[in-house]
Amino acid sequence: MLKVAVGHSNDPDSEVAVLEVIEQCLAQCQPDHPVIAGLLLVAIDFDHQFILDRICDQFPDIVLIGGTTDGELSSQLQFHQDSLVLTLFCSKDIQIQAGVGRHLSQDTLAGAIQAITSAKGSNPQTPKLCLTIAEGMGYDSNAVVEGLHQVLGETFPVFGGATADQQRFDQSYQFFGREVLTDAVVVFLMYGEVQFSCGVAHGWQPIGKSAQLTQVGPNKVVEIDDTRALDLYDYYLKGLRPSPEYPLAIFEEDGEQFYLRSPIGCDPTTGEINFLTNLPVNSKVQVAFASRDDVLTATQDSFKTALDRYPGTQSPEFALIFSCCTRRQILGTRTEEECQLISQLAPSNLSFMGFYTYGEIGPSETDGPVRLHHETFITLLLG
Amino acid sequence: MGDESIAQRLKELEKENRILKKQLSRSKADRLQLEDNYARNGSLLRQIIEDLESSKLVLEERGQALELALHDIQRMQGQLIESEKMSALGVLVAGVAHEINNPVGFIYGNIGHLEQYTIALLELTSLYEEIYPSPHERIEAAIEAIDLPFLRRDIPKVLKSMWVGAERILEIVKSLRNFSRLDEAEFKAVDLHEGIDSTLMILQSQLKGSPDRPQIEVVKRYSALPLVQCYPGKLNQVFMNILVNAIDALVECYTHRLKSADSTELTPEEPMICIETMVQGDDVKITISDNGDGIPLATQSKLFDPFFTTKEVGKGTGLGLSISYQIIVENHHGKLSCHSELSKGTMFTIVIPIVQKDDRSGTKR
Numbered sequence: 073m074l075k076v077a078v079g080h081s082n083d084p085d086s087e088v089a090v091l092e093v094i095e096q097c098l099a100q101c102q103p104d105h106p107v108i109a110g111l112l113l114v115a116i117d118f119d120h121q122f123i124l125d126r127i128c129d130q131f132p133d134i135v136l137i138g139g140t141t142d143g144e145l146s147s148q149l150q151f152h153q154d155s156l157v158l159t160l161f162c163s164k165d166i167q168i169q170a171g172v173g174r175h176l177s178q179d180t181l182a183g184a185i186q187a188i189t190s191a192k193g194s195n196p197q198t199p200k201l202c203l204t205i206a207e208g209m210g211y212d213s214n215a216v217v218e219g220l221h222q223v224l225g226e227t228f229p230v231f232g233g234a235t236a237d238q239q240r241f242d243q244s245y246q247f248f249g250r251e252v253l254t255d256a257v258v259v260f261l262m263y264g265e266v267q268f269s270c271g272v273a274h275g276w277q278p279i280g281k282s283a284q285l286t287q288v289g290p291n292k293v294v295e296i297d298d299t300r301a302l303d304l305y306d307y308y309l310k311g312l313r314p315s316p317e318y319p320l321a322i323f324e325e326d327g328e329q330f331y332l333r334s335p336i337g338c339d340p341t342t343g344e345i346n347f348l349t350n351l352p353v354n355s356k357v358q359v360a361f362a363s364r365d366d367v368l369t370a371t372q373d374s375f376k377t378a379l380d381r382y383p384g385t386q387s388p389e390f391a392l393i394f395s396c397c398t399r400r401q402i403l404g405t406r407t408e409e410e411c412q413l414i415s416q417l418a419p420s421n422l423s424f425m426g427f428y429t430y431g432e433i434g435p436s437e438t439d440g441p442v443r444l445h446h447e448t449f450i451t452l453l454l455g
Numbered sequence: 456m457g458d459e460s461i462a463q464r465l466k467e468l469e470k471e472n473r474i475l476k477k478q479l480s481r482s483k484a485d486r487l488q489l490e491d492n493y494a495r496n497g498s499l500l501r502q503i504i505e506d507l508e509s510s511k512l513v514l515e516e517r518g519q520a521l522e523l524a525l526h527d528i529q530r531m532q533g534q535l536i537e538s539e540k541m542s543a544l545g546v547l548v549a550g551v552a553h554e555i556n557n558p559v560g561f562i563y564g565n566i567g568h569l570e571q572y573t574i575a576l577l578e579l580t581s582l583y584e585e586i587y588p589s590p591h592e593r594i595e596a597a598i599e600a601i602d603l604p605f606l607r608r609d610i611p612k613v614l615k616s617m618w619v620g621a622e623r624i625l626e627i628v629k630s631l632r633n634f635s636r637l638d639e640a641e642f643k644a645v646d647l648h649e650g651i652d653s654t655l656m657i658l659q660s661q662l663k664g665s666p667d668r669p670q671i672e673v674v675k676r677y678s679a680l681p682l683v684q685c686y687p688g689k690l691n692q693v694f695m696n697i698l699v700n701a702i703d704a705l706v707e708c709y710t711h712r713l714k715s716a717d718s719t720e721l722t723p724e725e726p727m728i729c730i731e732t733m734v735q736g737d738d739v740k741i742t743i744s745d746n747g748d749g750i751p752l753a754t755q756s757k758l759f760d761p762f763f764t765t766k767e768v769g770k771g772t773g774l775g776l777s778i779s780y781q782i783i784v785e786n787h788h789g790k791l792s793c794h795s796e797l798s799k800g801t802m803f804t805i806v807i808p809i810v811q812k813d814d815r816s817g818t819k820r
């Protein structure tokens with residue numbers, strides 16, 4: 073049986089904040105469910121090293137992973153932008169093993185594979201699922217998922233998010249034990265009697281004219297329809313720079329299925345547009361658009377789907393949320409509503425935690441192969 | 456309040472202060488981001504709306520093009536039906552003309568002989584009378600029985616009327632052949648007056664008066680015309696269509712005036728068709744006018760539309776003028792127009808080049 077303890081503080085002072093969350097967690101812990109692991113989500117402006125040390129001092133026997141975010145949410149304090157949230161996983165019959173892969177920008181595949189193999193260690197059992205927190209910038213984030221596929225298989229359940237830095241696109245961090253890392257991926261492999269289900273939705277709709285990616289580069293699109301990539305956006309935005317709220321819908325070969333990729337910048341002189349991943353050359357694309365209502369409808373869809381699919385008779389203990397930073401950006405003051413929707417839909421006493429990410433990892437369309445998403449809301453229910 | 460609780464309260468205030476400061480520094484960045492997004496949103500949606508509007512226009516244009524295409528198809532279909540009918544009529548007319556032509560030829564050719572023979576016989580009887588002034592009583596009785604003086608007076612008249620009748624038949628046959636002109640699918644230089652006259656000849660019975668209506672008078676004001684390059688059979692069709700319409704209009708006009716109560720007050724006008732021809736620069740101009748009721752302005756613009764008719768079902772097809780228009784404008788590179796005034800009459804004007812352009816360049820070579 074899985075039990076969780078969730079602590080959440082919005083005090084900008086690292087020392088106070090970490091003390092507060094440890095206090096809250098300790099108050100929720102029960103002696104017959106030993107603390108085995110911790111997941112830590114923190115805003116960019118904290119003293120991360122100090123926080124990790126305090127937690128590890130307090131719980132010397134646990135495995136701890138985490139990272140920086142673009143906003144945190146929990147059942148304790150709902151949504152906050154400069155806060156710290158810690159979840160402790162407590163169980164006798166579930167095992168959690170942590171792993172880390174480094175230097176993703178040098179060799180992403182190898183890093184991802186390293187993370188899984190180090191987490192597995194010598195455990196001969198097959199893991200039930202994988203949670204991951206990966207660097208969000210500076211390499212082709214797609215490739216992390218490819219690496220995970222290689223060791224775990226395409227449909228092995230992997231859920232996670234890419235670390236963020238409040239849209240400065242400068243530097244984000246991943247945590248592994250007492251280590252503050254960048255350019256790394258950290259994972260939990262969960263073993264034993266763990267139950268789970270998930271829901272995946274975004275709410276964006278392709279709008280406007282259809283075009284083709286005719287020339288691409290590493291994490292950028294150079295030409296669309298044989299002219300400067302930026303022209304497609306200029307047509308709609310009249311000189312305003314492309315931004316993540318207007319992602320490209322990338323259509324799968326011969327189909328209406330599409331996934332989204334957010335532009336994070338551009339070079340007006342060359343007309344190239346920058347992304348967080350590589351994009352497949354020759355694919356059909358369309359600029360996509362979502363209103364705040366569309367975004368919130370997707371939140372609801374994602375959460376409801378996960379609830380509907382939750383196996384077994386008991387209700388879930390914990391929900392883990394990965395929501396795209398662009399959703400927060402569009403929602404503005406309505407960002408709280410994502411949290412409120414969860415609280416309304418969730419069975420009472422469901423603890424949850426989540427963060428606004430630079431990329432969401434989970435199955436496509438709720439059950440297909442795992443992939444990297446943008447603009448998406450992923451609900452993972454655990455019990 | 457104890458020291459401890461004051462310290463506690465202070466701590467809480469400090470914390471609140473920290474949080475507020477942090478939120479303040481955040482809120483401006485967030486607001487800027489939202490404002491940017493708002494600007495992008497506006498721009499995007501405006502463009503999308505513009506695109507939708509222009510695609511709506513494209514759709515409307517396509518709809519109009521389709522309507523035009525449909526219209527064209529209807530027109531073509533109608534013209535096919537009509538020209539099929541006309542060519543069937545042409546074949547019939549040509550057949551009849553050919554069949555009648557030979558027997559009439561015998562009759563016409565033999566009237567001359569018959570005339571000579573009878574004259575010779577009559578002269579012979581005169582000679583007998585001169586030499587035998589008192590004939591045998593049986594001869595006298597026979598002369599009395601056949602009324603020889605009457606025969607002498609009447610035979611030339613009978614022969615004369617035979618001449619007239621046979622000539623008329625010949626003329627009609629010639630007109631029929633001229634009208635159908637099946638053999639001529641190419642441009643031919645012809646005398647247009649001949650074509651008009653043959654058409655009138657065929658319409659003779661309709662121009663004639665009857666107990667219920669007066670005869671329609673045809674006034675011809677022909678100028679000296681050069682031979683005109685045309686498809687003679689097709690042009691005759693045009694003359695026919697316009698003349699039939701004029702006759703229809705005059706008949707309609709007459710019956711309608713007869714019915715109206717104040718018919719007595721109207722100066723009774725002779726129904727009349729006037730055909731005028733003239734040379735106009737490189738063209739010939741033919742006008743065919745009637746003094747019928749005229750055409751209301753609203754329907755004038757529809758005259759040349761296929762299937763436009765004001766006549767009762769079974770009488771009008773609404774194709775006559777649209778076919779005529781095609782023949783004049785497309786086949787002869789000419790002009791066909793209508794000028795009409797209510798209760799005054801209607802005039803159709805045909806203008807065609809004397810020499811067709813292609814042929815002109817051909818003769819230069």
Ligand SMILES: Nc1ncnc2c1ncn2[C@@H]1O[C@H](COP(=O)(O)OP(=O)(O)O)[C@@H](O)[C@H]1O
Binds near residue numbers: 747758772
């Ligand atoms: N001389 C005319 N006087 C009055 N109306 C005319 C005259 N000629 C044509 N029209 C009008 O034009 C219509 C179309 O003529 P036409 O194309 O020949 O078709 P139809 O004779 O079968 O009706 C006629 O129905 C009639 O209303």
Ligand SMILES: [Mg+2]
Binds near residue numbers: 700774775776
């Ligand atoms: Mg007619």
